[in-house]
Amino acid sequence: xxxxxxxxxxxxxxxxxxxxxxxxxxxxxxxxxxxxxxxxxxxxxxxxxxxxxxxxxxxxxxxxxxxxxxxxxxxxxxxxxxxxxxxxxxxxxxxxxxxxxxxxxxxxxxxxxxxxxxxxxxxxxxxxxxxxxxxxxxxxxxxxxxxxxxxxxxxxxxxxxxxxxxxxxxxxxxxxxxxxxxxxxxxxxxxxxxxxxxxxxxxxxxxxxxxxxxxxxxxxxxxxxxxxxxxxxxxxxxxxxxxxxxxxxxxxxxxxxxxxxxxxxxxxxxxxxxxxxxxxxxxxxxxxxxxxxxxxxxxxxxxxxxxxxxxxxxxxxxxxxxxxxxxxxxxxxxxxxxxxxxxxxxxxxxxxxxxxxxxxxxxxxxxxxxxxxxxxxxxxxxxxxxxxxxxxxxxxxxxxxxxxxxxxxxxxxxxxxxxxxxxxxxxxxxxxxxxxxxxxxxxxxxxxxxxxxxxxxxxxxxxxxxxxxxxxxxxxxxxxxxxxxxxxxxxxxxxxxxxxxxxxxxxxxxxxxxxxxxxxxxxxxxxxxxxxxxxxxxxxxxxxxxxxxxxxxxxxxxxxxxxxxxxxxxxxxxxxxxxxxxxxxxxxxxxxxxxxxxxxxxxxxxxxxxxxxxxxxxxxxxxxxxxxxxxxxxxxxxxxxxxxxxxxxxxxxxxxxxxxxxxxxxxxxxxxxxxxxxxxxxxxxxxxxxxxxxxxxxxxxxxxxxxxxxxxxxxxxxxxxxxxxxxxxxxxxxxxxxxxxxxxxxxxxxxxxxxxxxxxxxxxxxxxxxxxxxxxxxxxxxxxxxxxxxxxxxxxxxxxxxxxxxxxx
Numbered sequence: 001x002x003x004x005x006x007x008x009x010x011x012x013x014x015x016x017x018x019x020x021x022x023x024x025x026x027x028x029x030x031x032x033x034x035x036x037x038x039x040x041x042x043x044x045x046x047x048x049x050x051x052x053x054x055x056x057x058x059x060x061x062x063x064x065x066x067x068x069x070x071x072x073x074x075x076x077x078x079x080x081x082x083x084x085x086x087x088x089x090x091x092x093x094x095x096x097x098x099x100x101x102x103x104x105x106x107x108x109x110x111x112x113x114x115x116x117x118x119x120x121x122x123x124x125x126x127x128x129x130x131x132x133x134x135x136x137x138x139x140x141x142x143x144x145x146x147x148x149x150x151x152x153x154x155x156x157x158x159x160x161x162x163x164x165x166x167x168x169x170x171x172x173x174x175x176x177x178x179x180x181x182x183x184x185x186x187x188x189x190x191x192x193x194x195x196x197x198x199x200x201x202x203x204x205x206x207x208x209x210x211x212x213x214x215x216x217x218x219x220x221x222x223x224x225x226x227x228x229x230x231x232x233x234x235x236x237x238x239x240x241x242x243x244x245x246x247x248x249x250x251x252x253x254x255x256x257x258x259x260x261x262x263x264x265x266x267x268x269x270x271x272x273x274x275x276x277x278x279x280x281x282x283x284x285x286x287x288x289x290x291x292x293x294x295x296x297x298x299x300x301x302x303x304x305x306x307x308x309x310x311x312x313x314x315x316x317x318x319x320x321x322x323x324x325x326x327x328x329x330x331x332x333x334x335x336x337x338x339x340x341x342x343x344x345x346x347x348x349x350x351x352x353x354x355x356x357x358x359x360x361x362x363x364x365x366x367x368x369x370x371x372x373x374x375x376x377x378x379x380x381x382x383x384x385x386x387x388x389x390x391x392x393x394x395x396x397x398x399x400x401x402x403x404x405x406x407x408x409x410x411x412x413x414x415x416x417x418x419x420x421x422x423x424x425x426x427x428x429x430x431x432x433x434x435x436x437x438x439x440x441x442x443x444x445x446x447x448x449x450x451x452x453x454x455x456x457x458x459x460x461x462x463x464x465x466x467x468x469x470x471x472x473x474x475x476x477x478x479x480x481x482x483x484x485x486x487x488x489x490x491x492x493x494x495x496x497x498x499x500x501x502x503x504x505x506x507x508x509x510x511x512x513x514x515x516x517x518x519x520x521x522x523x524x525x526x527x528x529x530x531x532x533x534x535x536x537x538x539x540x541x542x543x544x545x546x547x548x549x550x551x552x553x554x555x556x557x558x559x560x561x562x563x564x565x566x567x568x569x570x571x572x573x574x575x576x577x578x579x580x581x582x583x584x585x586x587x588x589x590x591x592x593x594x595x596x597x598x599x600x601x602x603x604x605x606x607x608x609x610x611x612x613x614x615x616x617x618x619x620x621x622x623x624x625x626x627x628x629x630x631x632x633x634x635x636x637x638x639x640x641x642x643x644x645x646x647x648x649x650x651x652x653x654x655x656x657x658x659x660x661x662x663x664x665x666x667x668x669x670x671x672x673x674x675x676x677x678x679x680x681x682x683x684x685x686x687x688x689x690x691x692x693x694x695x696x697x698x699x700x701x702x703x704x705x706x707x708x709x710x711x712x713x714x715x716x717x718x719x720x721x722x723x724x725x726x727x728x729x730x731x732x733x734x735x736x737x738x739x740x741x742x743x744x745x746x747x748x749x750x751x752x753x754x755x756x757x758x759x760x761x762x763x764x765x766x767x768x769x770x771x772x773x774x775x776x777x778x779x780x781x782x783x784x785x786x787x788x789x790x791x792x793x794x795x796x797x798x799x800x801x802x803x804x805x806x807x808x809x
């Protein structure tokens with residue numbers, strides 16, 4: 001009989017999570033040596049049970065038990081490793097015995113004791129590793145057997161449903177199978193009657209009443225409460241409204257019926273009303289209820305048949321209502337098929353009845369898939385007609401321009417699967433037909449759940465990391481990251497979570513081809529991490545390192561903010577010195593945070609020697625300029641030949657320094673644009689710092705006057721103009737000089753000083769206005785330069801050319 005392994009995905013994952021939670025508690029109760037002994041016993045039990053295993057279900061259970069032994073043995077070996085390292089450290093502390101020397105008796109006794117303890121621990125570790133290897137090999141062997149059995153069952157051919165042979169045999173075996181089913185029923189009825197007679201009917205009745213409340217009024221109230229919450233104004237104003245409501249409907253619709261079924265089974269087990277042969281049926285009842293409820297709730301969350309504006313899928317209301325009915329039928333058929341197969345297994349019915357049940361289930365699945373395909377085909381036809389009409393009107397609404405490629409793909413895959421299952425079923429391969437139809441339905445359920453979870457994860461992360469929301473604003477304020485960086489962090493985190501969901505979905509799709517331990521093994525391999533450079537990089541270490549890095553950057557940001565806003569303004573340091581201190585403190589904080597992160601990853605600085613040596617080669621070739629600018633930036637911050645606020649001139653550009661980082665310096669030039677200069681340029685080239693040593697500026701005024709000018713009066717006028725201007729300093733005092741006397745002219749050169757070089761240009765312009773006005777009032781003329789042009793008469797030029805031509809003749 002073909003086993004339905006996809007149906008056990010939820011229970012296996014829940015069991016794995018429970019084992020992960022309970023593992024630390026179990027580790028505290030049992031010592032590693034005791035766990036090794038128990039694992040040896042368990043592995044021997046698995047080997048004995050393997051001889052009589054004849055069904056894929058039994059083999060899957062044995063494979064999971066073998067992998068449990070492997071995990072327990074590996075964990076025990078890992079737990080003993082620190083103890084062995086401690087013993088090695090004690091032996092190293094005692095040192096080695098020198099040849100020919102006598103060791104103290106007490107030291108020798110301690111050495112023998114430590115050696116004995118180390119030998120015992122080392123033997124236990126080796127035994128645990130060997131046991132883990134044997135369990136792994138046994139699990140792999142069981143998996144191969146299970147795959148072979150699955151292949152044999154899928155390729156097994158029975159009588160065709162169209163053949164009278166199958167139905168004749170079914171009628172012949174009907175009486176025996178009916179007796180077996182009635183015997184199972186009577187066994188359950190007697191156990192229930194006995195339990196009620198002993199403990200009374202109140203426990204199962206109370207559980208039944210509570211289960212009814214959970215399935216109907218409580219589930220409906222929670223669904224309506226979720227819708228009301230999503231429609232409130234305070235709900236997230238983003239796509240999270242729709243995906244969050246869909247996720248809520250999925251959780252409520254899955255958990256309420258599943259928990260109700262679990263409560264009923266627990267109540268029956270509490271009064272011992274379930275006989276041993278029905279315990280597996282009871283467990284499958286809970287599992288089937290969870291899965292059927294999940295299918296129904298998933299369809300409700302995605303289709304929203306009566307709320308088109310909240311629908312996540314791009315389908316119309318008619319198709320949504322029809323698909324909703326089909327998904328409810330799918331859930332009911334899934335529940336019924338799981339229970340029928342479980343009851344047949346518990347009653348030990350004949351092979352013919354089992355094959356017949358499989359055939360009926362396969363035919364029902366095929367009919368259901370065909371009905372869904374017809375609905376999708378009609379939807380695609382309506383979409384095509386609407387698109388054609390909209391194209392003729394040259395107006396295609398945005399809601400109708402959505403891509404329908406998924407409908408085409410689903411239709412093609414569905415038709416191929418139904419055709420293969422129908423041909424195989426008619427040919428007598430009923431197991432293969434049921435397997436194909438069940439896996440198609442299971443694959444659709446998994447992919448639909450994946451689509452919903454991926455969309456919800458993306459919307460949730462986008463909402464959480466929005467800078468306007470509380471969480472995103474807290475990250476922005478704590479780390480100092482820009483708003484765009486915070487949003488980018490949310491996108492990256494969403495991508496990682498969605499990748500994990502895809503891995504889970506792939507494991508769920510591959511579950512029928514291997515036990516749950518195979519999928520769990522993927523997570524265990526990821527949890528063990530990878531070895532890089534002699535240390536193991538595990539997800540836990542990565543998360544711990546990221547947490548340390550985030551805390552370190554937050555502390556660095558807080559210290560820098562305290563320096564800039566609180567401490568440095570109360571010092572006598574200028575703006576440039578404050579910037580240098582805050583910048584250096586920032587980079588020191590980053591370095592310390594990175595070192596703490598490496599320590600959280602258990603990466604010692606000595607392990608970075610190889611990386612640094614390789615990095616030095618890269619620095620020597622491709623990173624030389626970056627390194628040069630970095631070192632130049634440190635020199636600028638330390639020696640401060642230029643600082644923030646200085647007015648510098650480099651080449652033909654000049655301006656004020658606004659920012660100095662470890663790579664470049666930003667200079668604001670006169671037109672308010674920013675000139676970004678590599679720090680190496682400020683170190684290796686000549687720079688004129690106008691405000692470094694002396695903040696004063698000097699202005700110069702030069703002109704020439706005729707030789708007969710009263711230069712004494714001219715000097716007084718100039719000095720008085722300088723003295724009356726408020727921007728001219730009294731110390732140093734302005735000065736007027738005769739630069740030269742030549743060509744009937746006197747060259748005057750004068751100097752004055754202002755408080756800042758930045759004001760020299762404007763003060764010089766004001767003084768020129770004043771001086772020109774006063775010299776004009778005093779009748780002192782300025783000498784204008786003489787412009788002499790030699791112009792030849794055109795007639796003379798013509799005669800000269802004629803004379804040249806005559807001479808040449």
